[in-house]
Amino acid sequence: MTATFCEYKPGLEGIPVTKSSISFVDGQKGILEYRGIAIEELAKRSSFLETAYLLIWGELPSQQQLQEFQIDILFHRRIKYRIRDMMKCFPESGHPMDALQTSAAALGLFYARRALDDPEYIRKAVVRILAKIPTMVAAFHQMRRGNDAVQPNDELDYAANFLYMLTERVPHPLEAKIFDICLTLHAEHTINASTFSAMVTASTLTDPYAVVASAVGTLAGPLHGGANEEVLLMLESIGSVGNVEPYISNLIINKQKIMGFGHRVYKVKDPRAKILQELAVDLFSETGHDRYYDLALELERVIELKLGQKGIYPNIDFYSGLVYRKLGIPSDLFTPIFAIARVAGWLAHWKEQLAVNRIFRPTQVYTGQHDIAYISMSER
Ligand code: CMC
Numbered sequence: 001m002t003a004t005f006c007e008y009k010p011g012l013e014g015i016p017v018t019k020s021s022i023s024f025v026d027g028q029k030g031i032l033e034y035r036g037i038a039i040e041e042l043a044k045r046s047s048f049l050e051t052a053y054l055l056i057w058g059e060l061p062s063q064q065q066l067q068e069f070q071i072d073i074l075f076h077r078r079i080k081y082r083i084r085d086m087m088k089c090f091p092e093s094g095h096p097m098d099a100l101q102t103s104a105a106a107l108g109l110f111y112a113r114r115a116l117d118d119p120e121y122i123r124k125a126v127v128r129i130l131a132k133i134p135t136m137v138a139a140f141h142q143m144r145r146g147n148d149a150v151q152p153n154d155e156l157d158y159a160a161n162f163l164y165m166l167t168e169r170v171p172h173p174l175e176a177k178i179f180d181i182c183l184t185l186h187a188e189h190t191i192n193a194s195t196f197s198a199m200v201t202a203s204t205l206t207d208p209y210a211v212v213a214s215a216v217g218t219l220a221g222p223l224h225g226g227a228n229e230e231v232l233l234m235l236e237s238i239g240s241v242g243n244v245e246p247y248i249s250n251l252i253i254n255k256q257k258i259m260g261f262g263h264r265v266y267k268v269k270d271p272r273a274k275i276l277q278e279l280a281v282d283l284f285s286e287t288g289h290d291r292y293y294d295l296a297l298e299l300e301r302v303i304e305l306k307l308g309q310k311g312i313y314p315n316i317d318f319y320s321g322l323v324y325r326k327l328g329i330p331s332d333l334f335t336p337i338f339a340i341a342r343v344a345g346w347l348a349h350w351k352e353q354l355a356v357n358r359i360f361r362p363t364q365v366y367t368g369q370h371d372i373a374y375i376s377m378s379e380r
Contacts, residue, residue: 008365013264017196017360022055022348023188027265032272034188035059043275048183049073049130049158052344055188056126056351069127070157076131077152077161079103080110084139084149092144096336097220099140100133101213107132108209116205116354125208126347133212133343134158137336138165159183162340167328174286175327178279182323185272185316186338188345190265194219198346202353203360215346216339222259225342227317228334230259232325235292235299244298252306260318261303267311276319283326290326 009015024033032039035054042051046060053061053069061069083106090099111128115121139149142165150165159180163171171179189195197218201211219225238247251258263270284290300314324334 011264012196017191018199018349018353019356020190020349020352021058022345022352023190025190025265027263027267030266030268030271030274032189039185039271040275043181043184046184047157047159048180048187048341048344051184051187052130052347055344055348072127073131073158074152074154076128077135079132079135079139079149083107083110083136084143087136087140087149088143090140090143092146094144095220096137096140096144096332097216097226097339100137100336100339101216101220103136103140104129104133104209104216105213106209108207108213111209112207114207122351122354126351129208129212129343129347134162134340135165137333137340138162141166141330141333163327166333171327174283178283178323179327181279182276182320182337183341185275186320186341188342188348189316193221193224194342195345195349199349199353200360202350203357205354205357208347208350211350212343212346215342219339219342220335223257225317225335225338227259227315228321228324228338229331231318232292232321232331232334234259235295235321238295238299241294241298244295244302248299248302248306258299258303258307258312260321261307261314262312263315266313266315269313270315270318272316273314273318276316276323277314280319280322280326283323287326290322292322292325296322 022035024036025031034042034051035058037054037060042054046054049070050061050066053066083103086106087099087103090102107128111125113121135149135152142149150168152161153164153170156164156170157176157180160171160173160176163169163176163179191199194215198211198215201214202208222230238244248258280290280293284293296319300318303312303314320338321331321334324337325331329337
């Protein structure tokens with residue numbers, strides 16, 4: 001094929017990099033669908049694992065398929081003691097996303113066989129990754145506090161078990177339910193940066209653990225998944241409702257980004273932010289008000305007034321932190337939790353990519369010079 005000229009688009013804005021049937025976003029209308037099903041419907045009626053199955057295998061599971069999938073995941077939740085030993089050597093001040101990226105990559109050492117054309121290998125890798133990522137996040141959190149990792153609890157489902165491993169306390173069913181919905185909301189979102197990273201890595205036909213590790217590294221940045229942690233830091237430094245206006249004006253004057261706001265695709269309020277806000281309200285009415293919610297409402301009002309005409313509204317990362325904070329989760333675990341959920345989307349794209357694979361090898365617009373004479377060391 002001969003190369004055709006096409007305009008350079010920073011950030012690949014608007015450039016399709018694949019054909020995909022996994023999810024759909026309409027950024028003007030605020031619509032998100034997984035495999036054609038509205039996110040609102042899935043958040044209300046489906047569990048995270050059911051949603052992960054839908055994303056990866058293309059259809060909602062039957063009762064028996066879901067049961068088998070859940071049992072498979074339950075069976076693979078534990079991590080090898082050598083992985084735990086490795087994690088014990090991580091510095092306790094290290095960020096949990098770095099710990100997760102390292103641990104996810106380490107899975108490749110323990111499950112080294114690669115057979116990308118074997119459906120059973122694909123199935124096992126999917127199960128293993130979905131099962132072990134939450135265990136690794138919780139294990140690092142325990143270990144950095146000087147504790148042993150809490151073993152998974154076979155009596156608890158996916159979401160409840162993660163909260164249990166984190167706190168050693170069986171969560172209230174409402175907490176587990178809300179956390180499960182949060183996972184569903186974060187599970188997939190078309191070709192975002194981390195998913196693209198997963199696809200690029202997958203396109204070299206490397207193993208799925210390297211695919212997930214590269215996506216975790218990409219998700220960690222503050223312009224992507226790392227924004228949820230930054231939102232809480234921002235609310236902390238704003239401090240009071242009265243300080244919202246001057247704080248935001250100052251950021252805008254200094255051309256700084258307001259974390260948890262704006263999106264490459266959505267030009268209206270992110271549908272997931274709407275659901276998360278409702279969940280936060282449900283949680284507050286059950287467990288007590290959080291004054292940060294008043295700050296968040298005022299922040300949303302002020303930003304709509306100042307930046308609404310540019311299409312800047314709350315994104316998924318704005319309200320998720322408030323929910324997690326109420327669940328007692330430390331803010332540096334917000335992004336690893338995003339990763340626990342987004343693994344479903346990464347694996348769905350990995351599987352889709354393998355079926356039609358061609359290695360990613362884009363081009364560049366060269367801005368350097370030609371025919372420059374070499375200057376020997378003594379003359380430089
Ligand atoms: N605060 C203030 N101004 C903003 C913001 C914001 N959060 N987001 C965009 N803008 C302005 C930006 O200054 C620019 O204005 P102008 O045209 O006058 O120069 C315009 O909107 C377009 O911004 P951009 O940076 O070109 O937009 P982008 O599509 O490249 O970036 C974004 C999208 C999400 C990286 C950006 O909105 C942002 O940095 N938001 C804050 C970080 C954040 O919340 N990230 C989470 C994104 S959603 C979940 C996820 O992906 O993980």
